[in-house]
Amino acid sequence: MAERLIEGLEPLRPEWFQGGTRSQKGNVARGLHPLGSPLLGIPGHTCGSCVHAGKTARGHKKCRINHTHGAATDIRWKWAACMHYERSVAHGQG
Numbered sequence: 001m002a003e004r005l006i007e008g009l010e011p012l013r014p015e016w017f018q019g020g021t022r023s024q025k026g027n028v029a030r031g032l033h034p035l036g037s038p039l040l041g042i043p044g045h046t047c048g049s050c051v052h053a054g055k056t057a058r059g060h061k062k063c064r065i066n067h068t069h070g071a072a073t074d075i076r077w078k079w080a081a082c083m084h085y086e087r088s089v090a091h092g093q094g
Contacts, residue, residue, distance in 0.1 A: 033082035047078025
């Protein structure tokens with residue numbers, strides 16, 4: 001059953017967002033990045049091409065800006081970038 005923020009209004013589910021925790025889904029429904037920051041809003045810029053994206057020793061994808069050891073701060077490479085986005089040198093200039 002879909003979560004509803006306002007009775008009768010379906011939550012925002014952009015095509016780039018799949019999966020995620022309950023809090024991440026709530027952030028996306030409010031028009032934010034799954035981790036709660038405002039979205040950058042530039043097509044083609046994703047968490048996966050950001051200098052702040054990395055992996056833990058166990059392989060969990062995390063953002064170094066607000067990383068904790070829980071699932072709520074896991075990221076997906078294809079997620080739209082947030083306002084903290086900085087293009088990784090490995091992905092070229094942009």
